Amino acid sequence: MVRAGLTTERVVRAGAELADEAGFDQLTVSALARRFDVKVASLYSHVKSSQDLKTGIALLALEELADRGDAALAGRAGKDALAALGNVYRDYAREHPGRYAAAQLRLDPATAAASAGVRHARMTRAILRGYDLTEPDQTHAVRLLGSVFHGYVTLELGGGFDHSAPDTQETWTRVLDALDALLRNWPAT
Amino acid sequence: MVRAGLTTERVVRAGAELADEAGFDQLTVSALARRFDVKVASLYSHVKSSQDLKTGIALLALEELADRGDAALAGRAGKDALAALGNVYRDYAREHPGRYAAAQLRLDPATAAASAGVRHARMTRAILRGYDLTEPDQTHAVRLLGSVFHGYVTLELGGGFDHSAPDTQETWTRVLDALDALLRNWPAT
DNA sequence: GCATTTCCCTAAAGGCTTTAGGCAAATGGG
DNA sequence: CCCATTTGCCTAAAGCCTTTAGGGAAATGC
Numbered sequence: 001m002v003r004a005g006l007t008t009e010r011v012v013r014a015g016a017e018l019a020d021e022a023g024f025d026q027l028t029v030s031a032l033a034r035r036f037d038v039k040v041a042s043l044y045s046h047v048k049s050s051q052d053l054k055t056g057i058a059l060l061a062l063e064e065l066a067d068r069g070d071a072a073l074a075g076r077a078g079k080d081a082l083a084a085l086g087n088v089y090r091d092y093a094r095e096h097p098g099r100y101a102a103a104q105l106r107l108d109p110a111t112a113a114a115s116a117g118v119r120h121a122r123m124t125r126a127i128l129r130g131y132d133l134t135e136p137d138q139t140h141a142v143r144l145l146g147s148v149f150h151g152y153v154t155l156e157l158g159g160g161f162d163h164s165a166p167d168t169q170e171t172w173t174r175v176l177d178a179l180d181a182l183l184r185n186w187p188a189t
Numbered sequence: 190m191v192r193a194g195l196t197t198e199r200v201v202r203a204g205a206e207l208a209d210e211a212g213f214d215q216l217t218v219s220a221l222a223r224r225f226d227v228k229v230a231s232l233y234s235h236v237k238s239s240q241d242l243k244t245g246i247a248l249l250a251l252e253e254l255a256d257r258g259d260a261a262l263a264g265r266a267g268k269d270a271l272a273a274l275g276n277v278y279r280d281y282a283r284e285h286p287g288r289y290a291a292a293q294l295r296l297d298p299a300t301a302a303a304s305a306g307v308r309h310a311r312m313t314r315a316i317l318r319g320y321d322l323t324e325p326d327q328t329h330a331v332r333l334l335g336s337v338f339h340g341y342v343t344l345e346l347g348g349g350f351d352h353s354a355p356d357t358q359e360t361w362t363r364v365l366d367a368l369d370a371l372l373r374n375w376p377a378t
Numbered sequence: 379g380c381a382t383t384t385c386c387c388t389a390a391a392g393g394c395t396t397t398a399g400g401c402a403a404a405t406g407g408g
Numbered sequence: 409c410c411c412a413t414t415t416g417c418c419t420a421a422a423g424c425c426t427t428t429a430g431g432g433a434a435a436t437g438c
Contacts, residue, residue, distance in 0.1 A: 003403070003416060030394055039396080042417045052394065056345050106347050121353075134356045140363040143341070143350060147364070148333070151340020161332060166325045173327040174378075175336070181376040187366050188280075191432070194386060219425055229426080295392045368430065 004038050008046045011036075012056035018097025019057060019075060026072060027098065029053060034094040054102060059115050065092055066119035073123060078130035085127060086149055086176055093153045100153070120146075129182040143153035200225075201245035208287025210247060216287065218242060229315045244292060248304050254281055255308040267319035268369040274316060275338055275365055282342045289342070291374035295318060309335075320372040328338050330372060336366060 014035060020029045029050050033040040047053045065088065065116060081109040093100040107115060124142045133141055152175060161168045203224060208216045218239050222229040236242045254277065261273040282289040296304060313331045322330055340366060344350060350357045 002207060005263055006416075034284035039418060041397085041419080044396065045416065055332070104347070105341075109352070117355070122363040132252060136359070137363065139353070140360045140367070143357075143360050144337070144364050144367060147337050147344055149340070150344060151336035151338070152208060152332070154343070155192050155292075155332070155336055158293070160335070162299070164328070167327060168326070168332075169330050171329045174326065177376050177378075177385090178329070178333060181374065182367055182371045185370065186408060189365075189366075195385080215423065218427090228387060230388080230428085233427065234385070 002142075004036050004042070006036065006038065006042065006046050008056070011043060011046045012053065012060055015053050015148065016057045016060055016096070016099050016102070019102060020093055020096045021098070024098045024101035027054065027057075036120040039058075054105060055107065055111065057099060058105045061092075061096065062116040062120070064099070065089065066116040066123070066132040068092060068122045069120065073126060079176070081127045081130060082145075082183070085123060085177045085180075086172075089149045090153050090156070090172065093157050097157060100157070104150075104154075128183070131184070131186070133186055134167065137186055141186065145179065148175065193225050193231070195225065195227065195231065195235050197245070200232060200235045201242065201249055204242050205246045205249055205285070205288050205291070206245060208291060209285045210287070213287045213290035216243065216246075225304065243294060244296065244300065246288060246295045247296065248293040248300075250281075250285065251305040251309070253285075253288070254292065255305040255312070256277065258312045259311065262315060264269075268365070270316045270319060271369055271372070272365045274312060275361075275368075278338045278359065279342050279345070279361065282346050286346060293339075293343075295354070310339055317372070319329040320375070322372070322375055324378075334368065 011032065015027060015032055018035060020031055022031070029043050029047070032053070033043050033064050036043070047056070051163070065145075068088045069085055072088045073081050076084050088133075107117075118127050121142065125138065127145070128138050128141055152172070158170050200221065204216060204221055207221055207224060209221075211220070218232050219229050221242070222232050225232070234243070252298075257277045258274055261277045262270050265273050295375065303366070313334050314327065316334070317327050317330055341361070345357050345361075350360070
């Protein structure tokens with residue numbers, strides 16, 4: 001009997017691909033076993049549970065996203081940096097909808113703290129260096145940017161902007177314009 | 190044998206309660222049958238499928254949200270209206286996390302068109318009457334507001350803002366301030 | 379009072395998750 | 409090179425969920 005050469009790494013990566021292709025809600029250990037042409041139980045040597053598999057995909061996505069973010073932010077500041085990071089999230093979600101959905105999973109505190117999630121907060125904060133904000137407004141702005149990026153990407157991907165003009169690319173550009181303007185003219189308390 | 194008095198309406202409503210209490214991902218037809226102390230197959234006379242039940246809860250949530258929105262917007266304009274609608278979403282999501290999660294389901298186009306979803310777009314657009322925006326910026330702004338409301342509520346509910354000062358209520362207030370300022374000083378193309 | 383409709387039931391098939399235990403393939407020390 | 413150990417995938421089985429088919433009893437109305 002020829003072995004399939006499974007490893008946790010490869011199982012999680014294949015799970016991410018399956019989620020991207022079939023949708024995150026279609027991701028099951030059974031479907032993944034079929035993809036490897038292997039019996040279901042075999043996967044349980046590499047993955048503790050279905051939940052564990054999903055968490056693994058979430059961690060993978062968070063890391064890939066953070067890597068892209070770091071690369072995009074290098075050498076950029078101000079509005080350039082803002083648009084670059086926004087595009088990273090938007091493009092990633094379009095390319096990898098399943099992974100992006102996984103990245104929204106609620107992780108338990110310990111896992112979250114050890115994840116690339118902290119890099120995301122740092123990246124957003126880095127953008128704000130190009131604007132004149134001090135604490136606590138900086139934190140407020142970090143949260144606002146996170147909300148807009150996540151909210152926009154989710155709604156667009158979910159089809160919330162379908163069937164209405166103008167097209168979403170134009171809106172996205174103008175949203176970035178608006179955020180830049182807002183950060184340059186942040187209202188005083 | 191005493192009948193349980195099931196109707197589609199009551200099944201969906203109980204499903205919404207179950208989703209709120211146990212989490213949307215814990216919502217199953219089986220769990221719902223247990224709650225009614227009835228056999229699983231009995232529910233299938235009132236609900237076509239598990240998916241159908243979830244869709245029913247989504248439609249219920251969209252309608253409840255729209256009702257609350259209409260009530261909150263009545264007699265308000267400008268920043269007052271902006272804050273009122275934002276609070277409707279935020280409060281609803283906190284009170285009814287399961288329903289709110291259901292409301293994010295992707296509905297098929299026909300169902301979506303017949304849902305209260307269209308009222309939501311109208312409500313957001315109504316807020317903008319208090320600001321000086323013309324098309325296409327009005328649509329851009331509608332989408333931005335939708336993104337912020339949805340994104341903020343989702344992140345806050347998902348614990349994305351936990352373990353970091355300042356508290357989320359303060360941020361929420363300042364986010365509304367910021368959105369108001371942005372709408373009053375919307376950048377020109 | 380009886381026929382019809384409505385409602386909930388039993389039964390059963392099929393899929394997913396997860397655990398337990400087994401055999402065969404890879405690995406490596408003697 | 410051989411044999412022992414480790415590793416990897418398998419079979420088997422239990423439990424829960426979804427969904428459909430068909431039956432019997434309660435409610436309804438003539």
